Amino acid sequence: MLLDRLIDELGRARGPLTTRALARRVGIDESALAGMLGVLAAKGILSVPSELAGSGPAACTGAACGKTCVGLDRCPFVAKTPDTHAFVVLGREPQ
Amino acid sequence: MNGFRIDYGADVENAIGRLVDAIDRFPEVRSHYATRWLAIALLDEDPGLDEPLGRMDGGPELVALRDRLLAGLRTSLGDHADTQIVAARFQMANDIANAATDRTNERAITRTDRIDAVLTHRLLGIPIFLALMWAVFKITTDIAGAFLDWVDGAISGSLAHFVSSLVGLVGLGGTWVESLFVDGVVAGVGAVLVFVPILLALYLALAFLEDTGYMARAAFVMDRMMRGVGLPGKSFLPMLVGFGCTVPAVYATRTLENERDRILTSLLVPFMSCGARLPVYVLIAAVFFPDNAGLVVFSMYLLGIVMSLLVGWLLRRTLLPESEHAPAIMEMPAYRLPMLRTIWFHTWTRTKAFISGAGTIIFSTMIVVWLLMSIPVSGTGSFSDTDVDDSAFAAVAGVVAPAFEPAGFGSWEATGSLLSGFVAKEVIVGTMAQVFGVEDELRGSDQPSLGDSAREIATGFGKAMLGALEETPGIIGIHLGDGAEDLPPSGLQSSIRQSFEASSGGHERAAALAFIVFVLLYTPCVAAAGAIRHEIGARWMLFSIAGQTAIAWVFAVGMFHLGKAMGL
Numbered sequence: 001m002l003l004d005r006l007i008d009e010l011g012r013a014r015g016p017l018t019t020r021a022l023a024r025r026v027g028i029d030e031s032a033l034a035g036m037l038g039v040l041a042a043k044g045i046l047s048v049p050s051e052l053a054g055s056g057p058a059a060c061t062g063a064a065c066g067k068t069c070v071g072l073d074r075c076p077f078v079a080k081t082p083d084t085h086a087f088v089v090l091g092r093e094p095q
Numbered sequence: 096m097n098g099f100r101i102d103y104g105a106d107v108e109n110a111i112g113r114l115v116d117a118i119d120r121f122p123e124v125r126s127h128y129a130t131r132w133l134a135i136a137l138l139d140e141d142p143g144l145d146e147p148l149g150r151m152d153g154g155p156e157l158v159a160l161r162d163r164l165l166a167g168l169r170t171s172l173g174d175h176a177d178t179q180i181v182a183a184r185f186q187m188a189n190d191i192a193n194a195a196t197d198r199t200n201e202r203a204i205t206r207t208d209r210i211d212a213v214l215t216h217r218l219l220g221i222p223i224f225l226a227l228m229w230a231v232f233k234i235t236t237d238i239a240g241a242f243l244d245w246v247d248g249a250i251s252g253s254l255a256h257f258v259s260s261l262v263g264l265v266g267l268g269g270t271w272v273e274s275l276f277v278d279g280v281v282a283g284v285g286a287v288l289v290f291v292p293i294l295l296a297l298y299l300a301l302a303f304l305e306d307t308g309y310m311a312r313a314a315f316v317m318d319r320m321m322r323g324v325g326l327p328g329k330s331f332l333p334m335l336v337g338f339g340c341t342v343p344a345v346y347a348t349r350t351l352e353n354e355r356d357r358i359l360t361s362l363l364v365p366f367m368s369c370g371a372r373l374p375v376y377v378l379i380a381a382v383f384f385p386d387n388a389g390l391v392v393f394s395m396y397l398l399g400i401v402m403s404l405l406v407g408w409l410l411r412r413t414l415l416p417e418s419e420h421a422p423a424i425m426e427m428p429a430y431r432l433p434m435l436r437t438i439w440f441h442t443w444t445r446t447k448a449f450i451s452g453a454g455t456i457i458f459s460t461m462i463v464v465w466l467l468m469s470i471p472v473s474g475t476g477s478f479s480d481t482d483v484d485d486s487a488f489a490a491v492a493g494v495v496a497p498a499f500e501p502a503g504f505g506s507w508e509a510t511g512s513l514l515s516g517f518v519a520k521e522v523i524v525g526t527m528a529q530v531f532g533v534e535d536e537l538r539g540s541d542q543p544s545l546g547d548s549a550r551e552i553a554t555g556f557g558k559a560m561l562g563a564l565e566e567t568p569g570i571i572g573i574h575l576g577d578g579a580e581d582l583p584p585s586g587l588q589s590s591i592r593q594s595f596e597a598s599s600g601g602h603e604r605a606a607a608l609a610f611i612v613f614v615l616l617y618t619p620c621v622a623a624a625g626a627i628r629h630e631i632g633a634r635w636m637l638f639s640i641a642g643q644t645a646i647a648w649v650f651a652v653g654m655f656h657l658g659k660a661m662g663l
Contacts, residue, residue, distance in 0.1 A: 007178075015318075015322065016424070018215070019426045022424060035185075046424075
């Protein structure tokens with residue numbers, strides 16, 4: 001099955017993977033892979049890095065930005081790495 | 096689509112059949128949902144179903160039956176039970192897509208693939224990353240550096256004269272009020288604002304790399320390297336943030352799931368060279384290494400990365416043993432031509448935050464420093480009219496100064512700057528501007544007219560533009576001009592050089608390197624320490640402050656002696 005192949009590939013990986021490379025290994029389209037990774041994350045097989053929750057404007061109070069702090073989600077110093085997400089396998093063994 | 100049905104396999108189909116039979120027995124449920132759809136959704140543990148079903152006749156029984164069936168499936172299918180339904184759906188979708196899609200004209204290897212093959216190459220990736228960073232700092236220090244004298248002239252010349260005249264107009268010329276505004280605010284805050292062109296250029300270059308899609312590749316490449324020394328690869332994302340500001344970088348460690356990884360990354364992030372340290376590097380490099388300023392600044396950034404890897408490796412083998420790290424999967428955006436509007440937005444918002452900092456915490460700190468420098472604790476001076484050597488600031492800094500003698504910068508001026516730098520790193524240059532007393536020469540000069548000032552600013556800008564254009568080919572090794580037009584060192588630069596010469600026994604360049612190594616490695620600022628306390632606790636914060644200060648001192652002393660041995 002497709003999903004098993006994907007989980008096997010994740011289990012075999014020894015370094016970071018791009019979704020493009022993973023999609024090629026599994027033999028599916030990259031956009032389809034994104035959906036599958038999302039489902040695996042929802043099932044708890046993969047984890048998605050937690051959002052910067054609870055980091056509202058108060059989070060940086062006291063920093064050089066002072067009252068101008070807009071919170072992490074809109075902090076100008078947070079480097080923008082466009083459309084980059086990372087998933088981590090939570091310990092499911094490859095079949 | 097008639098007859099369209101996904102086969103979920105014998106075990107799941109059997110469970111679906113039993114649920115369909117059960118649903119058929121409850122008319123209220125049946126009237127709301129298609130039976131097979133509901134059976135599948137129940138087995139897929141659709142989170143939106145339990146609540147409405149709970150209100151219907153037979154709903155709780157169906158949920159209980161689903162739980163029993165799922166338990167059975169988990170016994171028979173093992174780990175596959177949770178994904179069986181979705182796997183079948185994806186398989187079906189993939190089969191349909193393959194049957195319906197003509198991919199003959201689709202290019203197997205795209206342009207992005209070809210670029211990625213080089214930029215994220217196992218061996219080439221890191222050298223390319225370092226080369227790009229080197230180019231960024233070359234642009235920052237050489238091209239933007241041409242504008243420093245222009246801004247410096249406008250602030251310490253025209254603006255200082257204007258403020259001085261204004262204070263004189265209200266009858267307070269020559270009093271402590273003039274000293275506060277000219278020596279404290281304009282000299283201190285102005286010395287920090289002088290570096291706005293440098294920060295602007297840095298943020299511009301980084302925004303350019305981000306918008307092209309390269310920074311995602313940098314994270315990918317560094318992930319591999321960090322994993323190599325036992326660090327969580329994902330730590331590099333907060334570390335990238337640390338190049339801008341340590342405080343949000345510490346908060347960005349929340350993206351790491353494992354607590355040990357969060358602690359480790361929070362301890363390592365402060366080693367990354369934040370934007371606030373850049374003015375210090377640029378100032379010191381301009382004084383002592385004017386021909387290699389870009390290389391000196393780049394080396395500091397590189398040393399920060401190396402130190403974080405080294406300390407991380409050490410902590411992994413002692414206090415924070417390694418936890419298992421599964422590989423990260425990163426979605427790389429396609430490369431694209433950067434959009435000017437986006438680049439400018441990021442550049443300006445970051446620069447604006449730096450300027451805002453100068454107007455808040457730096458402003459306040461400069462006033463405190465001025466106050467301490469205005470209070471005489473020895474000699475015959477009075478408030479605001481005392482030799483700085485006799486001031487409270489010199490007395491306090493003088494107590495700590497001997498600790499830095501082995502590093503070659505054991506003067507109270509350098510030590511005092513480092514002490515105030517604990518508040519914020521930009522404050523170091525502001526404090527230096529105050530303690531080296533460059534305002535005295537400015538106060539003694541003739542007051543230019545408003546027209547003269549405007550002319551001076553305009554011609555200064557023209558010269559800066561010309562200087563920047565001359566420096567641009569230098570990035571690829573082509574040097575225009577013979578350097579004869581280089582300006583003589585400013586009063587601040589001469590004073591810093593003399594002070595380091597005196598404290599280092601003639602090895603001022605070795606002492607200067609030791610000084611910026613210390614600036615790189617000791618606690619970034621009080622706000623960063625607060626963020627660490629907030630995220631991982633007071634104990635780790637104290638550990639971080641003590642550890643970083645000790646590491647900074649050891650490396651500064653080592654750097655000084657290495658520099659001396661190299662004849663610097």
